[in-house]
Amino acid sequence: MKYATLFTMTVSFILCLIYPCFTKDYPEESLWLYQQGKLFYEHREYEKAIEEWQKALEADPEMSLASFGIAMAYSAMGENEESKKYYEKTIQSDPAFWQAYYNLGLAYKKSGDIDEAIKYYERAAELAPDKADILNNLGVAYKEKGEREKAVKIFEKALKINQKDPDLNYNIALVYDLMNNKEMAIKYYNKAIELKPEDVNSLNNIGLIYKKEGSMELALEHFKKALKVNDNIPILHYNLGLVYYEKGDKLAALAEFKKYLELNPDAANAGEVEDLIQELNSDQ
Secondary structure, three states: OOOOOOOOOOOOOOOOOOOOOOOOOOOHHHHHHHHHHHHHHHOOOHHHHHHHHHHHHHHOOOOHHHHHHHHHHHHHOOOHHHHHHHHHHHHHHOOOOHHHHHHHHHHHHHOOOHHHHHHHHHHHHHHOOOOHHHHHHHHHHHHHHOOHHHHHHHHHHHHHHOOOOHHHHHHHHHHHHHOOOHHHHHHHHHHHHHHOOOOHHHHHHHHHHHHHHOOHHHHHHHHHHHHHHOOOOHHHHHHHHHHHHHHOOHHHHHHHHHHHHHHOOOOOOHHHHHHHHHHHHHOO
């Protein structure tokens, strides 16, 4: 029987709106229109924001603040391809605008182009080497490409900037886990839990590691801790049920499998779990 896992990466989805400083003097009219657009954006009136920022670009075609704002508005509206165009225009107007590179990386990641996402994340990281969020997303992208050792190095670099980020600790733990370096995986999962006690992913994944090692009591301990945080996650009941099943605790296993199907009746493995329930019922 295969144990389920919560092997998900935690990605930073921080879209920056405000450029930290003006790198050039803009015409007063352009700045006023930019501020008007910003107000509309903050009230989620994205089409009106775009209108104001387009007017700002008419007054000053090289106003990177306005093109960046338009890209942000299109992104908020779910128009990913349009947002890319304006992030690219922002970069053309201001090659030092790191937020545009970062958000363009996010846009390419959203459209499934990992290589392009990496290219823009890396440029953003060059321009803003102290931003752990950029490195986090870069590490996730390399992990998804299968370049795990490179991902680990990037996460380590990010942790030097912000060692108290639970997501970074979780992500590096996950990569170590996938590399079968269980000692380092547990180390960073535990750090993630220390920083974020409700981290059910880390608790679940530690449970899986201990189960594979045959340390059933430790596996039970971590699955139970995860369920105390959130009793409505089907995978946790499934994993706990399998541990009980292998320990020979049939009643406890039966209860967990039933709970799993109650929470997830359309599970892909529903047939397998129903067979286990039937087997356990027949033994009563």
